[in-house]
Amino acid sequence: MLGNTTDLQNIGRIEWPYPVNYGKENYSEVDLLIFGGGLSGCAAAINAAKRGAKVAIVDKGPLVRSGSGGTGIDHWHDACTGPGSTVTPEKMVEWYLNTPYWGGKFTMAHQRYIQAMESYDALMDLERWGCPIRDMDGEFEGADFRDPKTRLMYAYDYNQRTCIRLKGGALMKPLMKAEAERLGVEIYDYVMSTSLLTKDGKTGPGATVIGGTGFSVRTGEFYVWKAKAVLVCTGIPQGLWRFSTELNGASAFHWDPNLTGDGHMMLARAGAELTLMESNNAWGGNGGFRYPMYGVGDWSNTWYPCPIVDANGKRIPYVREGKEIEDWDELFENAWPGFPKSKDNITPGGLATLPPDLPERIKKGEFELPFYADLTAMSPHERRALWGLMIGNEGKTNYPVYKLYGQNGFDPDQDMLQLPIFSPDDVLTKPSWVGTRIPQWREAHRTSNCAIFDWTLKSTLDGLYVAGLMTANNYGAGAHATGRYAARNALKYAAAVGDCELNRDQIETEKERIYMPAKRTNGVGWKEFKAGCARVMQDHCGAYKSEKVLKNGLKWFDTLREHEMQKLYARNPHELMRVHECYSQMVCSELTIHASLARKASTSTFDFKRTDYPEVDPPEWDKFVTVTINNGEYVTSELPLDYYLRPPYSANYRENYDKYNAL
Amino acid sequence: MPDCEYSQAYLVPNPMTPNSAIIFDPEVCTGCNKCIDFCRTDVLMPNPIEGKPPILAYPDECWYGGCCVGACPTPGAIRMDHPLTMRATWKRKETGEFFRIGMKNPPPPNLRPPVVE
Numbered sequence: 001m002l003g004n005t006t007d008l009q010n011i012g013r014i015e016w017p018y019p020v021n022y023g024k025e026n027y028s029e030v031d032l033l034i035f036g037g038g039l040s041g042c043a044a045a046i047n048a049a050k051r052g053a054k055v056a057i058v059d060k061g062p063l064v065r066s067g068s069g070g071t072g073i074d075h076w077h078d079a080c081t082g083p084g085s086t087v088t089p090e091k092m093v094e095w096y097l098n099t100p101y102w103g104g105k106f107t108m109a110h111q112r113y114i115q116a117m118e119s120y121d122a123l124m125d126l127e128r129w130g131c132p133i134r135d136m137d138g139e140f141e142g143a144d145f146r147d148p149k150t151r152l153m154y155a156y157d158y159n160q161r162t163c164i165r166l167k168g169g170a171l172m173k174p175l176m177k178a179e180a181e182r183l184g185v186e187i188y189d190y191v192m193s194t195s196l197l198t199k200d201g202k203t204g205p206g207a208t209v210i211g212g213t214g215f216s217v218r219t220g221e222f223y224v225w226k227a228k229a230v231l232v233c234t235g236i237p238q239g240l241w242r243f244s245t246e247l248n249g250a251s252a253f254h255w256d257p258n259l260t261g262d263g264h265m266m267l268a269r270a271g272a273e274l275t276l277m278e279s280n281n282a283w284g285g286n287g288g289f290r291y292p293m294y295g296v297g298d299w300s301n302t303w304y305p306c307p308i309v310d311a312n313g314k315r316i317p318y319v320r321e322g323k324e325i326e327d328w329d330e331l332f333e334n335a336w337p338g339f340p341k342s343k344d345n346i347t348p349g350g351l352a353t354l355p356p357d358l359p360e361r362i363k364k365g366e367f368e369l370p371f372y373a374d375l376t377a378m379s380p381h382e383r384r385a386l387w388g389l390m391i392g393n394e395g396k397t398n399y400p401v402y403k404l405y406g407q408n409g410f411d412p413d414q415d416m417l418q419l420p421i422f423s424p425d426d427v428l429t430k431p432s433w434v435g436t437r438i439p440q441w442r443e444a445h446r447t448s449n450c451a452i453f454d455w456t457l458k459s460t461l462d463g464l465y466v467a468g469l470m471t472a473n474n475y476g477a478g479a480h481a482t483g484r485y486a487a488r489n490a491l492k493y494a495a496a497v498g499d500c501e502l503n504r505d506q507i508e509t510e511k512e513r514i515y516m517p518a519k520r521t522n523g524v525g526w527k528e529f530k531a532g533c534a535r536v537m538q539d540h541c542g543a544y545k546s547e548k549v550l551k552n553g554l555k556w557f558d559t560l561r562e563h564e565m566q567k568l569y570a571r572n573p574h575e576l577m578r579v580h581e582c583y584s585q586m587v588c589s590e591l592t593i594h595a596s597l598a599r600k601a602s603t604s605t606f607d608f609k610r611t612d613y614p615e616v617d618p619p620e621w622d623k624f625v626t627v628t629i630n631n632g633e634y635v636t637s638e639l640p641l642d643y644y645l646r647p648p649y650s651a652n653y654r655e656n657y658d659k660y661n662a663l
Numbered sequence: 664m665p666d667c668e669y670s671q672a673y674l675v676p677n678p679m680t681p682n683s684a685i686i687f688d689p690e691v692c693t694g695c696n697k698c699i700d701f702c703r704t705d706v707l708m709p710n711p712i713e714g715k716p717p718i719l720a721y722p723d724e725c726w727y728g729g730c731c732v733g734a735c736p737t738p739g740a741i742r743m744d745h746p747l748t749m750r751a752t753w754k755r756k757e758t759g760e761f762f763r764i765g766m767k768n769p770p771p772p773n774l775r776p777p778v779v780e
Contacts, residue, residue: 005676008674008676009676014711015711017708017709017710017711036666060705061702061703062700062701064700064701065703065728065730066703070728071728071729071730079665116752116758139778166780167778170777170779171779190705216703218705248685248723248746248748249680249722249723249724249726249746257704257724257726259702291749292727292745292749292751296751302671302688342724372753372754388775388778389778392779393777393778393779396726396727396728396729398729398732398777399732399743399744400727404743405751406766406772406775407772407774408763408764408766408770408772409762409770410751410773414756415754415756415762416754416755416756417752417753418753431733450688574705574720574721
């Protein structure tokens with residue numbers, strides 16, 4: 001014992017339970033290599049394999065449950081081409097462009113159009129793969145939200161009918177994995193993707209992507225893929241500003257904790273452009289004061305519009321456009337999408353909310369905390385839809401909320417689930433389970449932090465496609481839509497592109513980089529390193545940004561890279577994964593800071609405030625700031641907000657869709 | 664002589680928080696290890712002794728997804744606990760009684776299945 005805590009931990013240690021073989025190479029040649037096995041990756045894999053392509057899909061977790069939607073989805077958005085829909089894809093896009101929270105003028109509207117065009121088709125695919133969608137057994141017969149003819153069930157707006165409740169969303173991912181297996185997709189579970197391989201090993205603008213590398217988080221073995229085309233759909237970077245496993249554990253994440261920005265790191269290192277990296281806020285569900293997702297009383301999203309009562313049973317009214325809603329049916333009219341009337345860019349337009357003056361009314365004693373979600377006051381169909389259909393299918397609710405709460409005696413027919421206790425000023429926080437937010441605990445805004453991509457969902461590099469959250473699409477439906485669309489286009493490219501050799505130097509350099517930490521058994525632990533990086537972002541890239549402070553943040557990362565990062569150690573392949581996640585997050589943090597430096601104006605569309613450029617939305621800054629790495633340096637550039645409607649593209653969404661959908 | 668037997672004292676690191684996240688019942692678990700291959704955060708490891716429950720190697724990395732419990736073919740073999748910082752509360756409307764997740768004497772369970780199993 002040398003007096004080091006790791007020595008104490010090492011006493012009584014057991015051998016790693018998998019056969020470790022660092023450096024051993026596994027090789028495969030495919031038509032389409034997919035990094036990221038979530039909904040978009042799986043949808044892409046299936047759509048490519050069914051067209052006869054040889055496909056490999058790689059995920060840090062198990063395909064059966066991986067990804068943000070892996071544990072379930074309760075509703076399916078933007079099914080504009082579905083039966084009964086009264087919203088056209090054009091109208092849906094217009095809504096996004098007018099709704100700051102979902103993107104506003106910074107919306108990647110071409111991707112939203114693709115989603116609106118293919119969401120329903122993707123849903124029908126799911127149904128074919130065995131996922132229950134409709135209420136076939138009539139459990140909800142007679143409910144306002146159920147169409148008796150199609151037996152589809154709708155959410156939010158029962159007239160617009162663009163958002164469909166899923167009968168069996170919790171089964172989606174296992175069914176998709178089964179379909180991928182059936183079609184012969186090569187599935188690489190528990191393998192972390194680490195880099196893109198390029199023609200002649202050249203990276204930077206103009207590079208061509210021809211494969212990728214990874215390593216097994218169980219055995220440590222190395223993987224090399226040669227691919228005609230590569231699709232990266234690894235989600236958005238998370239946890240750049242916040243890391244603690246000593247409070248709630250890694251469950252202080254809304255999204256999939258595997259979303260550590262690995263894809264962003266890979267794209268940047270290859271030279272592909274990313275954008276909206278400067279969009280981050282404290283609105284998300286990732287703070288340290290949160291509760292299980294959907295597992296506390298709430299009034300928004302999945303819980304809309306559960307009656308809310310105060311500690312004395314007094315009803316708190318729902319309000320829309322300043323008017324109290326008295327009629328239950330009104331809650332579902334013009335609710336979604338609706339055009340936003342509120343300037344508060346946290347509130348999507350249309351849905352009714354609790355009264356905006358609720359904080360004052362609590363302080364004056366009109367309503368008393370705690371509040372409760374009075375499920376008992378809902379009609380049986382609406383109650384069962386909320387607790388049983390939505391809670392039960394939505395992510396992390398089937399066992400962690402529905403069944404576990406039931407085992408503990410919770411009964412929606414008798415019980416009112418308490419809302420988290422907020423200070424009155426924070427009581428309108430939604431969804432409620434995110435808990436109190438503090439400005440230091442920020443997160444990449446989920447309809448941002450994406451790649452620059454065109455109408456084929458190709459990145460700025462040939463051979464490299466993106467889907468899902470990497471296209472700023474935050475819905476399960478959008479993940480499917482972009483996945484299937486990107487796969488078709490990637491295959492079209494793959495069919496035409498010639499063969500080329502992988503660059504051995506590039507592979508060897510990557511191998512050395514990957515295994516370096518596995519050569520050390522002591523030094524700086526990954527948890528402290530991750531927390532340290534988060535502290536740098538909290539201090540230097542917070543709610544108010546400025547050049548001197550941002551640049552100090554970069555100096556911090558430079559010195560971390562030269563010092564503490566060189567001491568990261570990994571005592572097994574799992575730790576090696578965590579170490580490399582730290583590296584991905586550092587790169588994403590640096591991308592964020594560079595993008596923040598480049599945007600020399602504040603904006604109201606997303607939470608970006610500069611004390612040195614306080615002017616909000618000067619017109620000359622209505623543009624995208626892009627960032628990537630070239631010759632080892634971070635470089636930023638610009639693009640018009642409507643670049644996808646300018647030459648060589650048409651100014652018309654439908655024309656572009658018809659030309660580039662590869663159907 | 665003390666009136667009760669104290670436990671033997673060992674030099675050990677602090678308990679990890681959250682403490683347990685996933686709890687196996689060694690009497691029920693068959694060691695099939697199916698849960699290990701469903702965990703998305705890779706926190707479960709095979710026990711070196713075949714047939715014994717998996718080891719929760721990283722309770723601090725658990726995402727509380729419940730995929731392990733969902734995958735388990737043997738009811739009662741595995742359960743999940745939310746951390747003490749994240750346990751929900753409710754009130755029974757008729758009686759005003761206070762309940763929460765993780766009580767010593769919980770009310771009788773409500774075993775109505777969700778819409779789709």
